[in-house]
Amino acid sequence: MRTPIPTSLYIHIPWCIKKCPYCDFNSHEINGSLPEENYINALIEDFKHDISLFKPRLIDTIFIGGGTPSLFKGESYAKLFAELQKLVTFSDDIEITLEANPATVELIYLAEYCKLGINRLSLGVQSFNDNLLKKIGRIHSSSEALAAIKAAKNAGFTNINIDLMYGIPEQTLQDGIKDIEIALNLPITHLSWYQFTIEKNTYFSKYPPVSMPEDIAENLEKLAFKLLKNANFKRYEISAFARENALAKHNMNYWTFGDYFGIGAGAHGKLTDPNTKKIFRTQKTRLPKSYLNQEAPKLIETKILSSQDLIFEYMLNATRLEGEIPFSLFKERTFLDIALLNKALVKAVKKNLLKLTTNGFIVTDLGRRFTNNLQMEFLT
Numbered sequence: 001m002r003t004p005i006p007t008s009l010y011i012h013i014p015w016c017i018k019k020c021p022y023c024d025f026n027s028h029e030i031n032g033s034l035p036e037e038n039y040i041n042a043l044i045e046d047f048k049h050d051i052s053l054f055k056p057r058l059i060d061t062i063f064i065g066g067g068t069p070s071l072f073k074g075e076s077y078a079k080l081f082a083e084l085q086k087l088v089t090f091s092d093d094i095e096i097t098l099e100a101n102p103a104t105v106e107l108i109y110l111a112e113y114c115k116l117g118i119n120r121l122s123l124g125v126q127s128f129n130d131n132l133l134k135k136i137g138r139i140h141s142s143s144e145a146l147a148a149i150k151a152a153k154n155a156g157f158t159n160i161n162i163d164l165m166y167g168i169p170e171q172t173l174q175d176g177i178k179d180i181e182i183a184l185n186l187p188i189t190h191l192s193w194y195q196f197t198i199e200k201n202t203y204f205s206k207y208p209p210v211s212m213p214e215d216i217a218e219n220l221e222k223l224a225f226k227l228l229k230n231a232n233f234k235r236y237e238i239s240a241f242a243r244e245n246a247l248a249k250h251n252m253n254y255w256t257f258g259d260y261f262g263i264g265a266g267a268h269g270k271l272t273d274p275n276t277k278k279i280f281r282t283q284k285t286r287l288p289k290s291y292l293n294q295e296a297p298k299l300i301e302t303k304i305l306s307s308q309d310l311i312f313e314y315m316l317n318a319t320r321l322e323g324e325i326p327f328s329l330f331k332e333r334t335f336l337d338i339a340l341l342n343k344a345l346v347k348a349v350k351k352n353l354l355k356l357t358t359n360g361f362i363v364t365d366l367g368r369r370f371t372n373n374l375q376m377e378f379l380t
């Protein structure tokens with residue numbers, strides 16, 4: 001059944017071959033053999049439980065993220081999809097994305113994924129410079145990344161995203177531009193280009209490398225935005241650039257405050273009860289070992305979002321987007337009156353962080369530069 005709020009499904013695969021020193025995701029180095037079959041069974045149980053609480057819905061997009069989902073075989077996802085479709089309907093034009101590490105991309109797996117209906121591949125390339133890849137602890141090389149993109153294309157993927165980072169320790173402005181130029185000559189439809197940051201509880205937070213100076217990063221951004229624009233990659237979110245008709249539908253659903261189930265170790269979800277109009281956050285147990293324990297609950301928290309939570313979370317997402325955000329979306333997604341936003345909107349407009357339009361608002365250049373400050377205006 002289609003609910004008034006579009007619904008996605010996020011599936012988390014929590015293992016990687018090696019933990020990268022900058023990574024704060026819920027990813028764990030493989031220790032021994034991968035419990036692939038047990039994990040797929042756990043995901044099925046997890047989803048069954050979510051459905052018993054939040055009712056079946058039409059699923060518009062699926063994102064299999066990690067960790068490294070490309071460690072799992074096509075047949076595992078075939079079993080998972082078959083079981084999921086006993087519980088929910090996949091929409092006819094569903095977008096199904098799988099994240100892959102260029103070092104683990106096997107041509108044979110790619111063809112299997114494609115055959116299953118996985119129609120978007122997201123490759124964590126990060127850079128095409130081997131020295132910089134080593135600096136950030138990546139296990140793949142530039143040539144492996146190029147080979148993975150070629151293999152994805154040959155396997156039948158027409159919708160390919162790559163993730164690239166800038167501001168990597170010791171990266172120069174020229175290195176950053178070269179990465180973009182290489183990317184623009186590849187058969188990709190989408191680029192996630194985001195700044196290297198040092199996150200808490202990572203190896204780099206204990207032993208911080210020297211990051212790119214802010215003025216060089218700003219110059220690099222200006223030059224890269226120009227190159228991307230000239231190549232018809234439209235910036236539609238802080239870090240997302242897409243060719244025409246290649247916006248990431250799954251991420252757009254997050255940023256427009258749609259609903260999503262989250263299954264897998266540490267996954268969280270956001271789900272609306274259309275009858276009571278209550279909006280819930282769900283959180284799954286984080287450690288793979290606990291998640292695989294059949295005796296222990298996987299869902300460890302279900303929280304009803306307050307009006308304050310909704311205002312902040314909605315604006316946290318919406319202000320990431322470029323272009324006009326209609327006022328009507330706020331009411332549609334939160335069931336709250338737009339008047340509740342007025343005070344903070346007026347303040348943000350006065351500070352030139354937002355601009356009002358007839359039907360909504362747009363983040364200004366200043367607001368984009370200081371998106372965190374803009375978002376904080378809506379924290380009450």
Ligand code: SF4
Pocket residue numbers: 015016018019020023024025027066067068101124
């Ligand atoms: S491959 Fe990705 S998810 Fe895995 S440790 Fe590295 S950055 Fe994290």
